[in-house]
Amino acid sequence: MHVPDGFLDAPTSAATAAVAAGGVALALRGARRELDERAAPLAGLTAAFVFAVQMVNFPVGAGTSGHLMGGVLAAVLVGPWTAVLCMTVVLVVQALLFADGGLTALGTNVTLLGLVAVAVGWAVFRLLAAVLPKTRTGVLTAAGTGAFLSVPVAALAFVGLFAVGGVADVAVGTVAAAMGGVHVLIGLGEAAITVAVVGAVLAVRPDLVHGARALRRATLLAERPASVPAGAR
Amino acid sequence: MTAVHGGVLGAAYLAASSPVHRLAPHLKLVAVLGFALVVVATPVDAAWSWAAYGGYLALVLLAAAAAGVGPARLARGLAIEVPFVLFALLLPFVAQGPRVEVAGIAVSESGLVAAGGLLAKATLSVLAAVVLAATTEPRALVQGLERLRLPSLLVQILMFMVRYADVVGGELGRMRVARESRGFQGRHLGALKVLGPAAGSLFVRSYERGERVHLAMLSRGYTGRMPGGPATAVPAQDWLTALTLPLGAAAVLASGLLLG
Numbered sequence: 001m002h003v004p005d006g007f008l009d010a011p012t013s014a015a016t017a018a019v020a021a022g023g024v025a026l027a028l029r030g031a032r033r034e035l036d037e038r039a040a041p042l043a044g045l046t047a048a049f050v051f052a053v054q055m056v057n058f059p060v061g062a063g064t065s066g067h068l069m070g071g072v073l074a075a076v077l078v079g080p081w082t083a084v085l086c087m088t089v090v091l092v093v094q095a096l097l098f099a100d101g102g103l104t105a106l107g108t109n110v111t112l113l114g115l116v117a118v119a120v121g122w123a124v125f126r127l128l129a130a131v132l133p134k135t136r137t138g139v140l141t142a143a144g145t146g147a148f149l150s151v152p153v154a155a156l157a158f159v160g161l162f163a164v165g166g167v168a169d170v171a172v173g174t175v176a177a178a179m180g181g182v183h184v185l186i187g188l189g190e191a192a193i194t195v196a197v198v199g200a201v202l203a204v205r206p207d208l209v210h211g212a213r214a215l216r217r218a219t220l221l222a223e224r225p226a227s228v229p230a231g232a233r
Numbered sequence: 234m235t236a237v238h239g240g241v242l243g244a245a246y247l248a249a250s251s252p253v254h255r256l257a258p259h260l261k262l263v264a265v266l267g268f269a270l271v272v273v274a275t276p277v278d279a280a281w282s283w284a285a286y287g288g289y290l291a292l293v294l295l296a297a298a299a300a301g302v303g304p305a306r307l308a309r310g311l312a313i314e315v316p317f318v319l320f321a322l323l324l325p326f327v328a329q330g331p332r333v334e335v336a337g338i339a340v341s342e343s344g345l346v347a348a349g350g351l352l353a354k355a356t357l358s359v360l361a362a363v364v365l366a367a368t369t370e371p372r373a374l375v376q377g378l379e380r381l382r383l384p385s386l387l388v389q390i391l392m393f394m395v396r397y398a399d400v401v402g403g404e405l406g407r408m409r410v411a412r413e414s415r416g417f418q419g420r421h422l423g424a425l426k427v428l429g430p431a432a433g434s435l436f437v438r439s440y441e442r443g444e445r446v447h448l449a450m451l452s453r454g455y456t457g458r459m460p461g462g463p464a465t466a467v468p469a470q471d472w473l474t475a476l477t478l479p480l481g482a483a484a485v486l487a488s489g490l491l492l493g
Contacts, residue, residue, distance in 0.1 A: 004317050006273045006354025013273070028386050037457060038447050040386060044393020045443030046436075048401040051394065053432050055241070056405065077436060085387065089394050096262075096374055097245050099362035100313050102355065103269045170328050170344070192422070196429020197436065205437050 002094065002109050003158070005102030012165025017107025023115040024088050030081030034210070039082070046078050047086040051093065053197075069113060072121030072147040073194045076139075076211035077201065080122040087114035108161065116157045121150035125211060136202055139212045140195050147194035151187035155179045242398050245310075245366035252474065253300035253368045257467050258377030260475035265365045267479030268293070269358040271486050277350030278343075281493035286353040288485035293360045296478050302367045310363030317355050324348040361478070371395045380464060385457075392459060393446075401439050408435065 008016075031039045050070040070090075074083035091109050094100040101109045125146035132138035159179050163172040202209055209215075253261070268289075275285050297307060328344025369377070375395055379388045408431050417427060447455075 004314070004351075004355040005269050005358035006351055007317075010274055024387065025384070028384055031386070038444070040389035040457065041393050041447040041450070042440065042443040044390045045397055045401070045439045045446070047390060047394040048397045049436050049439040051398050052401045052405045052435065052439075055402070056428065056432065078440075085390055089387070089390050092378075092391065093242070093371075093394065093398075096362070097242055097366045097371060098313060099310055099359040099366065102273075102358050103266050103362065104273050104358070170324065174327055192425055193429065193432070196425045197432045200430035200433025201436055203430075204434065208437060208440055 002091070002101030003105040003112070005104050007102075007105060007166070008108060008161055009165040012161055013104055013108060016111045016161065020088075020107040020110035020115065023084060024110065027081045027084035027088075031079070031085050034079040034082050042078065043082045043085050044089070046074060046082065047089040050074055050086050051090050054090070068193045069117065069151065069190060071113060071117040072125065072143065072150050072190070073197055075118050075122045076125060076143045076146070076194070076198055077209055079210040080118055083118050083122075084114050087118065112154050112158055112161075117150040117154040120153045121146035124149050129211065129214065134214050136199075136215065139202065139209075139215055140199055143198045143211065144191040144195040148187040148191035151190050152180050152183040155183035241402050242371045242395060245363070246370050247300075247302060247306065247367040249301050249368075251299060251301045251368065253296065253364070256368075256471055256475050257380075257465075258369050258373040259380040260377075260467060260471060261365055261369055262374070262377045262381060264475040264478045265361045267476070268361050268482050271479060271482040272354050272357045275350075275354070275486055275489070278346055279489065279493055281489045282350065283353075285485050285489045286357065289357050289482050290360075292478055292481045292485070293357060293364065297360070297364050300364050300368045302364050306367060307360055307363055310366075311356065311359055314355055314359055318352065321348040321352045321355075324351070376461070379461075389457070389459070393443075397439075397442070397446075400442070401435065404438060405435055 031043060035042050050068075050073075053070060053073075054067050056067060071083060071087050074086050077083075078086070088110050091101060091106065091113060095103055095106050095109070123146075125142045128142035128145055129139060132141055156176060156179065159172065159176045162170075162175060198209060198211075202212060202215075206212055206215065272289055275282055275289075279285075325340035325344040325348055328341035328347065331342050333340060333342045333345065365374075372392075372395060375388060375391050378391065379385075383391075412427065412431065417424075419428060
């Protein structure tokens with residue numbers, strides 16, 4: 001999934017590197033707002049979590065398995081800016097220690113998997129979360145849809161880059177159709193895993209889910225003590 | 234902490250004391266990045282491009298030999314490339330332009346050229362990155378990035394990630410052992426009911442560990458920066474040694490551009 005060296009021409013790589021650098025600089029400021037001075041340890045541990053979960057192969061069916069990209073999952077759990085930093089750090093580690101994704105293509109990978117995927121997923125999530133009822137189901141639906149859409153959109157963004165700076169003259173329509181089709185399927189897996197994980201965290205520690213802050217306020221207002229009948233325990 | 238720590242992140246590191254191991258990490262980062270830039274800048278459709286790839290390959294193999302990285306390690310590192318090999322193999326069939334016959338099948342000439350160039354470039358940069366990972370500890374890599382003026386917060390996040398990836402990964406491994414010793418077999422979509430909550434509780438544990446680590450570090454005087462000694466000056470000789478790889482590659486590229 002990661003773009004290797006030499007896939008896109010030099011101007012496109014340089015342009016995406018500039019976009020990535022700008023986006024990460026913004027995220028560095030935003031993450032301080034999201035996590036104050038605890039940003040470094042919490043984002044670092046969340047990045048370690050994303051890295052670990054990416055190694056779990058979830059069964060997709062028909063004998064194939066897929067793994068999570070985790071951008072939208074991290075955005076819903078810890079906030080979009082921190083999620084961008086987590087994805088960036090994971091991509092840097094993968095490029096430097098596993099040669100997964102080229103060094104000169106690091107900007108492209110950060111732009112696609114960090115910025116585009118998180119931005120699209122988070123925008124969809126916020127939009128749906130605002131429209132849908134403020135319930136657990138509403139949050140999960142919004143998270144799942146955001147995760148689902150983030151994957152094909154990131155893939156189409158890659159096709160766009162390939163059309164601008166690809167090294168082969170492939171019909172863009174064909175590539176877009178193939179990449180879009182495959183990534184709709186991958187997106188379904190991403191959505192299923194994101195919903196499962198967010199749902200599990202919501203069940204045990206709803207206060208840790210950044211995207212469900214609205215939900216938390218709603219629960220605080222419930223008149224719990226009065227509604228528990230005597231002898232119910 | 235011993236020289237070699239197990240776990241996923243340290244797995245690529247090969248403990249030794251070759252001249253390449255002894256180079257400062259930021260020099261190696263600059264060298265590998267420069268090499269990759271030169272490789273990527275090579276025009277795919279030039280007649281001499283394959284001679285240039287040969288030159289780059291010789292350089293990177295020389296670096297691997299100097300670092301004591303054997304062919305088996307290099308080959309294992311290349312496994313990461315497999316998805317792109319598949320994509321590159323498709324290119325000659327889906328690309329447009331004039332067709333040529335290869336083994337009785339009509340394929341696109343430009344697609345064939347692009348696929349060849351793509352595979353060569355990806356392979357060369359992966360080889361260079363494998364040498365880097367085999368000769369530099371993850372911790373040293375982070376220090377190198379810090380030396381190269383990566384934003385401090387990003388360096389801190391990287392440092393925490395590198396230090397705790399094995400802890401979180403170990404937690405994940407223990408969960409897997411616990412699941413499987415209870416007869417769990419994740420073979421269909423229903424497994425998500427088990428794996429989802431497992432990943433969820435892994436997140437809760439990681440996040441809570443982050444809070445604990447932060448408090449523990451605060452109480453030991455952490456101010457948002459890792460204390461480190463003063464940056465040691467790097468002798469010019471080391472720069473020369475490290476830059477042999479990218480400068481050699483640049484020389485190959487320049488002679489190709491001038492003579493070809």
